[in-house]
Amino acid sequence: MGALGFAATKTGHLGPTVMRSIDRGQTWQAAQRPPAFAKAPEGAQGRSVDHTFWLTPGHRDEANAWYADTSP
DSSP states (O other): OOOOEEEEEEETTTEEEEEEESSTTSSOEEOSSOSOOOOOOTTSOOOOOOEEEEEEEOOTTSTTOEEEEEEO
């Protein structure tokens, strides 16, 4: 297996998401759960993620967890 890599992206059809590569960037896969806010209740204005600017792994007790700083 090659080096693991992550990238924050913003695409027209998927919106902001996180991509992962396990082969030094030759191929990329979108996150199964991209950064997003919970759905707003009926009639309420929801929040949205415009872009992701920082990725950091979770604590060692949080296996497979990553945190994404987003804007707004």
